[in-house]
Amino acid sequence: MGQDIPFGCSCGAMRGVLRDITPRSGGHLRCYCEDCRAAAVWAGDENVGGTGVHYYQTTPDKYDFTTGWPDVKVFQWKKGRLLRWYAPCCGATLVNTLDSPKWAFASINTARFDDPNALGPAKTYAFKPMPNGKSKTVGFSHFIIGFIRRTIWARISGGWRKTPFFDDHGLAISSIQTLNAQDRATVPQDPRS
Ligand SMILES: [Zn+2]
Ligand SMILES: [Zn+2]
Numbered sequence: 033m034g035q036d037i038p039f040g041c042s043c044g045a046m047r048g049v050l051r052d053i054t055p056r057s058g059g060h061l062r063c064y065c066e067d068c069r070a071a072a073v074w075a076g077d078e079n080v081g082g083t084g085v086h087y088y089q090t091t092p093d094k095y096d097f098t099t100g101w102p103d104v105k106v107f108q109w110k111k112g113r114l115l116r117w118y119a120p121c122c123g124a125t126l127v128n129t130l131d132s133p134k135w136a137f138a139s140i141n142t143a144r145f146d147d148p149n150a151l152g153p154a155k156t157y158a159f160k161p162m163p164n165g166k167s168k169t170v171g172f173s174h175f176i177i178g179f180i181r182r183t184i185w186a187r188i189s190g191g192w193r194k195t196p197f198f199d200d201h202g203l204a205i206s207s208i209q210t211l212n213a214q215d216r217a218t219v220p221q222d223p224r225s
Contacts, residue, residue, distance in 0.1 A: 033052055034051075034052040034053045034054035034057060035052075035053045035054075035150070036049050036050065036051055036052070036053070037049065037050040037053055037145055037146075037147075037150050037151075038145070038146045039126075039140065039144040039145045039146065040099075040144060040146070041100070041119035041121060041122050041124035041126065041144065042077075042119075042122040042123075042124040043119075043121050043122035043124075045099070045100045045103070045119065045121040045122070046097070046099060046100035046101065046103065046104070046119040046121065046124075046126070047097070047098050047099040047100065048095060048096055048097040048098055048099075048101070049096045049098060050088075050090065050094050050095060050096075050140070051094055051095075051096050052094065053090070053094065053151075056178075057090050057091075057094060057182075058088050058089050058090030058091075058094075058178070058182070059088070059089050059155070059156060059174070059175045059178045059179065060086070060087070060088050060089075060142070060151050060152070060153070060154045060155060060156070061086070061087045061088075061089060061139070061154055061156045061157075061158060061175060062084045062085070062086050062087075062154040062156070062157050062158070062160075063084055063085050063087060063158040063159060064082070064084040064157070064158065064159045064160050064161060064167065065158060065159040066222055067109050067110075067113065068084075068085045069081070069084075069085065069222060070109065070216065070219045070222070071107075071109040071116050071125070072085060072125045072141075073219045073220070074107075074109070074211065074215065074216070074218065074219050075107070075116070075118040075123045075124075075125050076118075076122065076123015076124075077118070077123050077124055077125045077141075078143070081222065082161065082222070084157070084160075085125075085141060085143075086141065086142040086143065086148070086154060087128070087139040087140065087141060087142065088139065088140050088142050088151055089137055089138070089139040089140075089175075089179065090137070090138065090139075090140075090182070091136045091137060091138065091182050091183075091186050091191065091192075092129070092133070092136055092137070092138045092192070092194065092195035092196065092197055093136075093186070093191050093192075093194040093195065094138075095127070095138060095140075095195075095196050096196075097196055100119070100121070101196060103119070103120060103121065104117055104118070104119065104120075104126070104205070104206050105117070105118055105119075105120045105206055105209070106118070106204055106206045106207075106208050106209070107208065107209040107210070107211060108131075108208060108209070108210045108211065109211055109216070110210075110211065110216075111210050114128045114129065114130065115128065115129045115130065115131055115197075115204065115208060116128050117129065117197065117206075124141075124144060125141050125144075126140060126141060126144060127139060127140050127141070127197070129197050131204070131208070132198075132202060133192055133193070133195045133197065133198040133202050134187065134192055134202075135183060135192075136182070136183050136186030136187065136191060136192035136195070137179060137182065137183055138195075138197065155171045155174055155175070156169075156170065156171035156172055156174060156175040157169065157170040157171060158172070
């Protein structure tokens with residue numbers, strides 16, 4: 033048996049547990065991309081500025097939402113991008129998924145964990161800003177190998193069907209809001225840019 037990792041939104045109305053987490057269950061990633069920062073601010077979450085958002089990416093069957101889950105909302109920062117699930121009670125961003133349950137991954141913002149350090153430091157850094165003004169992704173091969181192994185295994189085993197994010201027809205359980213340019217313009221620009 034692995035570890036159970038409790039999590040919740042900032043106000044506590046929405047709660048859940050990641051079940052049976054072992055070192056092979058997922059990958060820990062820190063993403064510095066502007067979409068992650070801006071999308072969180074739009075939802076009402078903390079503005080992380082240049083420090084990046086920490087995610088733990090695992091399979092959807094690990095998620096056990098215990099309180100408040102039917103109230104969840106979901107949006108795309110731009111059409112065709114990740115689904116970003118959040119708690120409308122307090123604006124806390126929770127989980128990112130793709131728009132089909134067949135891609136069996138779900139990345140939770142580790143700031144939501146009761147113990148944000150439950151998984152130790154991130155091994156992968158996505159779009160990390162470098163001193164020359166460009167950005168670099170570090171440790172990605174480690175991350176992508178785990179992602180492929182978990183996602184393919186979920187597809188073969190049928191484990192992808194066990195998901196709290198989609199119904200039996202493969203539709204998101206909450207209607208997806210796709211933000212337009214006006215919505216995005218409400219978020220102040222990153223002070224870095
Ligand atoms: Zn809340
Ligand atoms: Zn990102």
